[in-house]
Amino acid sequence: MPELPEVETIARDLASALIGQKVLKAEFLNTAIRENCYTREETDLNGKTINRISRRGKNLIFHFSENLAMVCHLKMTGRLLVDSDRSRDNKHLHFFMRLDKSDLSFYDVRKFGRICITAESELNQHPRLSKLGPEPFDITPAEFTDIVKRRSKSIKLILLDQEILAGLGNIYADESLYSAGIRPTLKPYRISRARLEILHGSIIEVLDVAIGNRGSSVDDYLDGFGQAGNFQNLIKVYGKTDQACPGCETPIKRIILGGRSTHYCMKCQK
DNA sequence: GACAACCTGACC
DNA sequence: GGTCAGGTTGTC
Structure with missing residues (x-):
């Protein structure tokens, strides 16, 4: 959760x-x-x-x-x-x-x-x-890029791997990749350093906005006082299979990566 | 990598 | 009856 x-x-x-x-x-x-x-x-x-x-x-x-x-x-x-x-x-x-x-x-x-x-x-x-790997907030875009470039699996699986980067799960991995315009299946050798640095910025921004909105209550999550969060209302692709991409109206695609549902826009994410 | 396991509940 | 779920771990 x-x-x-x-x-x-x-x-x-x-x-x-x-x-x-x-x-x-x-x-x-x-x-x-x-x-x-x-x-x-x-x-x-x-x-x-x-x-x-x-x-x-x-x-x-x-x-x-x-x-x-x-x-x-x-x-x-x-x-x-x-x-x-x-x-x-x-x-x-x-x-x-x-x-x-x-x-x-x-x-x-x-x-x-x-x-x-x-x-x-x-x-x-x-x-x-x-x-655990580093907190996303504790590294620079260049350090993030170096860490990612050492790995060979797809970028989404890298983002989910707690030993590489700590804290991202299925919602925020999908949302960060959408925000950065990067397809979840891509392997790092196919992604330029400039685009990976943008991805680091997207991760920070998505996490900051989500914290500011007290998290996502998609299903069960409640805060320490039993109240739901608000970020579920700002989610762009996670769980939006077949719904229109907020950027281009193309239906959001759902695939399975590492056994996890993965959502992306095939037009906005290359 | 894919896949099952750990558990329960919601939904089709 | 089958499928799915914000996670992690262990095994071919």
């Missing part, structure tokens, strides 16, 4: 509500969602204070006092909600944390999401975090 803009929105929401609060009790209601790389127990969080909440790629990271951290990945249908009404849905509630003044619930219909409790000082060894 959530990609970089959605996770960023949730991180900011949770930070605004929960920073400075102390954990009274943290518990897994379903240990299947506990990541097997954990090095600390949920009970270790009791009495600790949330100092900071950050994002890395699509991961949310809670930083507690006394060298404790918690890494959350929402995968497709995970939700982290402040003060949710648990009586409405406790079937899909898998983790719960009571704090001084609020509580935090982790829901996930499909149970793909994961939570890992570890030491702050061990975050750099976390199996997923340690392999």
